[in-house]
Amino acid sequence: MSDGPFDTTFQVGEIVDAEPFEEARTEALVKLEINLGEEIVHSAAQLGFNYEIDELPGRQVLCATNLGTVQIADFxxxxxxxxxxxxxxxPVLVAPDSAVPLGGELY
Structure with missing residues (x-):
């Protein structure tokens, strides 16, 4: 991943794992593992207000990539x-309204 905002891409991924982020100070934060097709990335998202953890895996989502990394506690x-x-x-997730190939870029 790049370290600059000018290389940001928006890609479709599929959540493969989700778990509560109990170490975080922010309420409803969730740890996500997302398959972008060519790679697996991790993301922390404040989704606990609108989603149950067990309903997240298998969902396609839109992700901004190449933003660099952010350390939140041990994640x-x-x-x-x-x-x-x-x-x-x-937050309500942004996703394609039908299944699309993983890693596809927004244009």
Whole structure:
């Protein structure tokens, strides 16, 4: 992954694993493992308000990649899982409305 924002790409990934982020200070934070087709990346996302952990694996999501990494407690987040706020300000995942190949880039 690149260290600069100018190389940012938005790719489709599939969540392969999700678990509560109990060490985090932010409420509802979830650790995600996301398959981008060519690679697996990790992402921390505040999804606990709108999603149950066990319903996340298998979902396609849109991720911003090449942003660098962020260390949160003992977890390294390598991609930003994209969401938009609902009426309460809680994230709702952005995803294609039908299955697409993993790693596909937004254009």
């Amino acid at each position: 390294t987040s390598e991609a930003l899982t994209i969401g938009v706020p609902d009426e309460d300000g809680n």
